[in-house]
Structures are given as structure tokens and as C-alpha cells.
Amino acid sequence: MSEVKVSKVAGLLGGSEGRTFSWDKVRQVANPEIIIAFTLFTILLVLAVFGQFLQTHDPMQGDLLKRFTPPGQEGYIFGSDHLGRDLWSRMVDGLQWSMACAMSANVLNLAIGSTLGLLAAEKPGMLRIVVNQLVYTLQAFPGLVILICVVVVVGQGFLTLVFTLGLLSWVVYMRVVYAEASSLFQREYVQAARLAGVSRWSIMFKHVLPGVRASLFVIFAFHFAGLLIAESALSFLGLGAPLGVPTWGNMLAESRQYMMRAPWMLLVPAGAIVAAVVTMNLVGDGIASLSRKTGRDIDA
Amino acid sequence: MSSSADTARAGPNAGQGFQNLIAPLVPVLQQLTRLVVLIFMVTTLLFFMLRLAGDPALVLAGNDATPEQLAAIRAQYGLDKPLIIQYLNYMGNLLQGDFGKSLASGEPAMEKVLTMLPATLLIASLAMAYSICVAVPLGAWLGFKPERADRRAVSGIIFVFQGVPGFVTALICIQIFAVNLRWLPSLGMEWGSIFEWAITENFVIPIPLPSKTWILPSVSLAWFLMPSLTRVVAANTAEAMREDYIRTARAGGAPSHVLLLRHALPNALLGAAALVGTQFAFLVGGAVITETIFSWPGIGWLLIESTLTLDFPVVQALAFCIAILVFLVNALTELSFQFLDPRLRTKG
Numbered sequence: 001m002s003e004v005k006v007s008k009v010a011g012l013l014g015g016s017e018g019r020t021f022s023w024d025k026v027r028q029v030a031n032p033e034i035i036i037a038f039t040l041f042t043i044l045l046v047l048a049v050f051g052q053f054l055q056t057h058d059p060m061q062g063d064l065l066k067r068f069t070p071p072g073q074e075g076y077i078f079g080s081d082h083l084g085r086d087l088w089s090r091m092v093d094g095l096q097w098s099m100a101c102a103m104s105a106n107v108l109n110l111a112i113g114s115t116l117g118l119l120a121a122e123k124p125g126m127l128r129i130v131v132n133q134l135v136y137t138l139q140a141f142p143g144l145v146i147l148i149c150v151v152v153v154v155g156q157g158f159l160t161l162v163f164t165l166g167l168l169s170w171v172v173y174m175r176v177v178y179a180e181a182s183s184l185f186q187r188e189y190v191q192a193a194r195l196a197g198v199s200r201w202s203i204m205f206k207h208v209l210p211g212v213r214a215s216l217f218v219i220f221a222f223h224f225a226g227l228l229i230a231e232s233a234l235s236f237l238g239l240g241a242p243l244g245v246p247t248w249g250n251m252l253a254e255s256r257q258y259m260m261r262a263p264w265m266l267l268v269p270a271g272a273i274v275a276a277v278v279t280m281n282l283v284g285d286g287i288a289s290l291s292r293k294t295g296r297d298i299d300a
Numbered sequence: 301m302s303s304s305a306d307t308a309r310a311g312p313n314a315g316q317g318f319q320n321l322i323a324p325l326v327p328v329l330q331q332l333t334r335l336v337v338l339i340f341m342v343t344t345l346l347f348f349m350l351r352l353a354g355d356p357a358l359v360l361a362g363n364d365a366t367p368e369q370l371a372a373i374r375a376q377y378g379l380d381k382p383l384i385i386q387y388l389n390y391m392g393n394l395l396q397g398d399f400g401k402s403l404a405s406g407e408p409a410m411e412k413v414l415t416m417l418p419a420t421l422l423i424a425s426l427a428m429a430y431s432i433c434v435a436v437p438l439g440a441w442l443g444f445k446p447e448r449a450d451r452r453a454v455s456g457i458i459f460v461f462q463g464v465p466g467f468v469t470a471l472i473c474i475q476i477f478a479v480n481l482r483w484l485p486s487l488g489m490e491w492g493s494i495f496e497w498a499i500t501e502n503f504v505i506p507i508p509l510p511s512k513t514w515i516l517p518s519v520s521l522a523w524f525l526m527p528s529l530t531r532v533v534a535a536n537t538a539e540a541m542r543e544d545y546i547r548t549a550r551a552g553g554a555p556s557h558v559l560l561l562r563h564a565l566p567n568a569l570l571g572a573a574a575l576v577g578t579q580f581a582f583l584v585g586g587a588v589i590t591e592t593i594f595s596w597p598g599i600g601w602l603l604i605e606s607t608l609t610l611d612f613p614v615v616q617a618l619a620f621c622i623a624i625l626v627f628l629v630n631a632l633t634e635l636s637f638q639f640l641d642p643r644l645r646t647k648g
Contacts, residue, residue, distance in 0.1 A: 137338050139578070144585040148607045149349045149615075229465040233589055236467055237604070252471060259479045266475055270468045278463035 034290065037282035044279055047092060048099045057086035059093045059246050068262045079264045081254065087268045090246040094269065097247045098276065101161055102227035106220060108166030109227075113173025114216065118204045120174070121181035131174070138171050151239045161240050165227055172219055180212045214291040221284030225277045232273050248273050335627050342619050343394065347387055350612040355379075356403050377403070390616075399620070400613035404606070409613035413599060413621050420587055420598030423514060427521035427583065428576070431529050434522075436569070439533025443568065444560050446538045455534065462527035467589045470520035474593075477516065517594040524586035525579055532575050536568035543567075570637065577633030581626045 047054065056075065062083035071079040071087075078087040120131040150164045184190060185208060193203050234240030235249020243250065248269040255265035357373045358365075365373075374380040378389060393400060399409040442451050442458075540546065541564050549563055588600035595601065599618055606614040 133334065133337055133341075136334055137341050139581065144588050146345070146349075148588075148604065149346060152607055152610070153349055153352050225463065233465060233467050237589065237592060252468070256471070259475055263475055263479075266471055270472060273468055274460070274464050277465070278460050281459065281463055 031289075033282065034286040037279070037286040040275075040279040041283050044095070044099070044276060048096055051092040051096055055086075055089035055092050057089045059085060059089040061085065068258070070262075071264050071268075078268045079262065081251075081262070081265050082258055085246075087251075087265065090251060091248070091268055091272050093246040094248040094251060095272065095276070097158075097241065097245065098228055098231055101158065101165075101231045102224050104162045105165035105169070105227050105231075106224050108162065109170040109173055109223065110216065110220065112167070113170035114177045114209065114212070116170070117174040117177025118181055118208060121178045121185055121208075122200075122204065123185075135171050135174055138168065147234065148239060151234070156238075156240065156242045158241070161231060161234065165230060169223075169227070169230070172223055173216070176215050176219055177209075177212050180215060181208050184208045184211045218284055218288045218291070221280050221287055225280035225284070228273065228276055228280065232269075331627075331631065335623070338627075339620060339623050342623060343391070343616060344387075346616055346619055347390060347612070348383075350607075350610060350615060351383060351386075356610050356612060394616075399617040402606075402614050403611045404609055404614075409617040412614055413602065413617045416597060416599045416602045417621065419596060420591070420600060423518040423521050423590070423596065423598065424583060424587055426514070426518035427525065430519065430522040431525040432576070434526055435529035435533050435572070436565075439530045439572070440537050440560060440565050440568070442530070442534035443537025443539075444541065444556075444564075446534065455531075458527050458530055461523075462531065464523070466520055466524040466586050467593060469523040470516070470590055470593045473516050473520055513594075513596075517590050517596045520593070521583065521586055521590045524583055525576070528579070529572060529575060533568055533572050536571045537564050540564040540567040573633055573636050577630050580629040584622055584626065 056077065062080070062085040064084050066074060066076070066080055066084045067082055069076045069080040069084070071077065073079070076086050076088070078091065081087055081090070116131050116134075120128040146168060147164050151160060154160045154164075190203060190207055193207050198207070231240055232247070232249040232252070235247045236252050237249075238253065241247040241250055251269040252266065255262070255269070258265055356377070357370050357379055371380070378386060381389075390400070397410075401407065402409050402412050405412070438454075438458075442455055445451060446455070537560070541559075543564075546559055546563055549559055554563075584600070587598060588603055590596065591598045591600035592604055599621065602614065603618050605611075606618065
């Protein structure tokens with residue numbers, strides 16, 4: 001059942017992979033919101049992958065004679081900053097950095113969170129207690145505090161950011177996998193697999209995890225948005241990307257001194273963050289309503 | 301009901317009377333155990349991480365200190381002993397309530413944190429209050445008839461607002477209200493007055509503020525909570541409005557405002573209360589960013605400041621305070637369920 005559900009979602013996401021994919025079915029399940037969500041997502045992906053070809057200037061090379069050019073003038077689509085660098089090209093670079101960072105951290109979260117969730121859901125015991133206490137700690141204590149300490153210890157950089165975010169913010173995955181897998185472990189098919197001598201890990205990852213996949217898709221999208229915010233906030237505080245790297249957080253931090261002269265230096269990265277976050281939230285909503293819809297079709 | 305009389309009257313069933321007495325305390329004890337483990341884990345983690353980060357003596361002495369000066373400082377603060385001894389010493393002092401002295405200023409670390417705490421509590425509670433005051437009526441209005449065009453439009457706007465990170469809101473607020481319109485101060489220009497007032501009055505929360513500096517920080521902080529709270533209230537109200545008991549009440553001729561206020565909203569607020577509890581830790585994280593942007597002299601600002609200067613006694617005291625604070629808010633939320641949900645109240 002969930003196989004079909006997921007393949008429909010996957011079919012909409014990826015195209016050819018879904019076995020039951022056809023445009024008729026897409027028309028059945030898609031509503032305007034979903035279409036907008038996936039259109040925006042496609043634009044985001046294209047910018048992230050082919051951004052290099054769409055940049056109009058070198059994002060690191062400034063023309064000091066053309067500092068603070070307002071948007072739309074002299075070939076600067078979004079204007080230029082205090083060193084005369086093109087804000088559009090820098091924004092594209094920032095998008096690539098943010099997407100790469102959020103994606104890597106998200107994959108790490110997904111792996112850690114769902115593994116721990118499965119392990120804790122499998123059977124009561126010491127492991128469940130330890131994992132739940134860990135979750136309680138990470139939830140009750142602002143992760144930002146630990147993150148700042150890690151950055152002070154290890155220093156700024158892409159990998160530091162990915163690993164700290166990746167190792168600290170998997171709680172949401174764990175909680176959902178734990179809640180849903182707990183009931184799946186009680187199902188007859190899992191018992192049957194156990195009796196048939198299927199190994200523990202195989203039951204966990206081949207038999208139980210697929211039943212949670214639909215929820216994991218939804219969390220992946222929403223959590224991606226959350227990680228985009230976290231990444232830019234840390235860069236803004238000077239704790240994320242190294243100074244000078246064109247990321248949205250760094251661009252916002254740079255804009256603070258020139259608020260009077262060039263408000264577009266603030267508005268361009270701010271708009272970019274909001275657009276990316278809203279897109280990912282829409283995608284999350286879209287996947288959620290898709291899986292609800294297809295689920296209802298099958299149940300009925 | 302006096303419990304000792306209860307136990308005495310129980311006679312042969314005294315064991316059960318004791319159990320009855322203990323039963324309501326079990327969740328409290330469980331929570332307290334979790335808190336103790338939490339504080340232990342965080343303190344230990346922070347201790348070793350901050351020591352790995354660098355030598356506090358170097359920070360204290362400055363770049364051009366002689367080796368003798370460094371050795372003197374290490375001896376003074378006990379930094380010359382092995383790490384594990386330092387750790388045991390530290391934990392021993394902690395158990396006696398001694399958090400050590402700030403490496404930067406020499407004043408007791410906990411005192412330093414407590415003088416900063418009112419400023420954070422002020423903007424955090426204001427932010428909570430704004431969020432609840434806006435989210436509950438707006439959410440109820442949205443959830444009452446969610447399918448109407450005006451509600452859908454407002455829902456869409458809130459959806460976009462939810463995607464605006466709090467620190468971006470803070471920056472845009474500064475741009476509009478402080479830079480362009482010049483209505484409100486930004487960047488804590490008058491923070492000095494609030495700060496000293498808090499010290500001399502000895503931890504009294506400074507409500508009659510001499511300036512308008514608190515407006516922008518608290519509004520920006522409210523942004524961390526308001527959109528998601530509104531959406532939860534709206535979704536829960538909409539769900540409650542579809543329930544059978546609402547249809548029954550409507551068939552019985554109850555006017556729509558009674559339907560909403562008396563029947564649907566109380567149920568919707570349960571979920572909202574849970575969200576406020578779980579989001580408080582997030583709000584504290586938001587306070588770190590907001591306070592840094594506005595140079596607001598609260599514990600978030602102190603946290604960044606003291607972590608970057610490796611002032612580990614202060615960081616530890618801060619972590620301790622934040623853990624207690626989050627714990628208290630969560631406990632209060634659980635308690636508020638008792639008032640909001642009659643089903644829990646009658647269970648006894």
C-alpha cells in the first residue's frame with residue numbers, strides 16, 4: 001500500500017521512476033498550490049545546479065567605480081554592493097552554498113534520526129531510555145548554544161556547519177520514525193518476517209522503514225527550510241560560513257552598515273531566504289496533501 | 301483532603317494509602333530526574349568542549365603575556381591541574397551552588413547571569429504575550445470558516461510570514477522603523493539606563509522602561525512564535541468545528557459565537573499550549589540572535605559574548621539557567637493543561 005503511495009509521490013517528484021505514473025493521475029491529485037510549489041522548487045533546483053551559467057558578473061570581483069548601483073541599472077539586476085560586486089551573482093552563489101549545506105545536513109539528520117528512531121522503537125530497553133533522554137536534552141536545550149561552542153572549538157567552514165547541524169538537529173526525524181515504527185513493529189508482517197528468520201537490520205530497514213517513507217518525505221522538505229534558516233542565521237552571526245564567502249547570512253551582515261545608502265543590499269538576500277524557505281514549506285505541504293490524497297484513494 | 305489522616309484511616313491498607321500519596325508525585329520525580337540528567341550532560345559536555353576550544357589563560361592575559369604571567373594566571377584559576385581534577389573540582393563546587401568567577405570581569409558568574417536575566421525575560425515574556433494576543437483571535441477567526449476567500453488570503457499571507465526568519469524580520473524592522481521612519485530606536489542605544497537600573501534595584505524586572513528600546517527586540521522575537529502559533533490555533537479550530545458535538549450544538553440552536561468561544565476554541569487552545577511549551581527553547585535560541593542584532597543586554601547577548609571569549613564559568617552558569625528556565629516553562633505548560641482540559645482535572 002505504502003509502496004504505491006510513495007511511488008506516486010516519487011513519480012511527481014522525479015518523473016519516470018514511479019510505476020503508476022501518468023499525466024491523468026497527476027491531474028487527479030494536483031491542485032494549484034501543489035503545481036506552484038513544484039514549479040518554484042524546479043526554479044530553485046535549476047538555479048542551484050546551473051547557477052554558474054546564469055551569473056552576469058564574477059561574484060567576487062567588484063568594480064569600485066560602480067558601488068551602490070541601485071537595482072536594474074548598468075546591468076546589475078539586483079544592484080551592486082559596497083565593493084561594486086553584483087548582488088544577483090552573489091545571491092546565486094549564496095543559494096548554492098545554502099542548498100548544499102542544508103541538503104548535506106538534512107541527509108545526515110535523516111540517517112541518524114531514522115536509525116535511532118528504529119532502534120528505539122524496536123524493543124524496550126536501555127537503548128530506548130538513552131535515546132529518549134538524548135532527545136529530551138536536545139529538545140529542552142537550545143541547540144544554538146552547543147553550536148556556538150562547536151564553532152568556537154573547530155572554527156568556521158562548510159564541513160563544520162554541516163556536521164554540527166547534521167549531528168544536532170535530527171530530533172524531529174527520530175520522534176516521527178519512533179512514533180510510526182513503534183506500531184509497525186507490532187504488525188503481523190513484521191512478526192512473520194521475524195519468524196521466517198529475516199535478520200534484525202533487514203526487518204528494520206527493508207520492512208519497517210518503507211512504511212514511514214511518506215512521512216519522511218514531508219519532514220525532509222520542512223526540515224530543509226528550517227536548516228536554510230539555521231544556516232543563514234549562523235552565517236549572519238559570523239559563526240557559519242567563513243568571512244568573505246558570498247552566502248545570504250554574510251550578505252545580510254555586510255548590509256547592516258549601509259542601511260541608509262543601499263537598502264537593496266538588505267532586501268536581496270532577505271528576499272532570497274524568504275523565497276527559498278517559503279518554497280520548501282510549500283513543497284512540504286504539497287507532499288503532505290499528495291500522500292494524504294493518494295492514501296485516501298487507496299483506502300477507499 | 302489531608303493526606304496524613306487518609307493514611308491513618310486506611311489502617312490495614314496503609315501501603316495503598318502511601319501509594320495514593322506518592323502517585324501524583326511520580327511524574328514530578330520523573331521530570332526532576334530528567335532535569336538533573338540534562339543539566340549533568342550539558343555541564344559535562346560544555347566543560348570539555350570549552351577546554352578543548354583554547355586556553356582561557358591566553359585570553360585572560362592577552363597576546364603579549366610572558367610565560368611567567370601565564371603560569372601565575374593558571375595557578376590562580378586552578379588551570380594548571382590535570383583536566384579531570386579540574387572537572388571534579390568544578391562539579392564539586394557546582395553541587396554547592398558555586399559557579400566560579402567570570403574570567404573576564406572577576407565577578408561571580410551566576411550573579412552576572414542573573415543581572416542579565418531580567419532583560420531577556422522582559423522581551424521573551426512580551427514576545428509570548430504578543431504572540432498569544434495575536435494568534436488566538438486571528439487563529440480562531442481563520443479556523444471558524446476556513447474555506448472563505450478572505451480567510452484563505454490571510455492564511456496565505458501567514459504562510460509566507462512563517463517563512464520569514466526572525467533575524468530577517470529584525471533587520472527589516474530596523475530598516476523601516478529606525479532607519480527610514482526614525483520612529484523607534486534600534487541597536488540598544490539606551491540600553492545602559494535599563495542595565496544599571498536592573499543592578500541597583502537588585503533583580504527587579506524593569507517594567508517602567510525609560511525608553512522605547514524594548515519595542516523592536518520584543519516584536520522581532522515574537523516573530524519566532526507568532527505565525528506557527530496562529531497556524532496551529534487555526535488548524536485546531538477548523539478541526540474542532542467539524543466535530544459531531546459542534547453539529548449537535550448548532551442543531552440545538554446555539555449562536556455561532558457560542559459555538560466558537562464555548563465549544564471549539566477551548567479544544568483548539570490545548571494544541572496551542574503544547575506548542576508554546578515546546579517552542580520556548582526555540583524562543584531562547586531566537587533571543588540569542590535578536591539580542592545580538594539589537595545589542596540588547598540579555599543572556600543571549602551574554603552567551604555569544606562569553607563563548608567567544610572562552611569565559612567558561614559564565615557559559616556554564618548560562619547553560620544551567622537556560623535549562624532550568626526551559627524546564628520551568630515546560631512544567632507550567634503541563635500544569636496549564638490541567639486548567640484547560642477538564643478531562644485531566646477530574647481524573648485526580
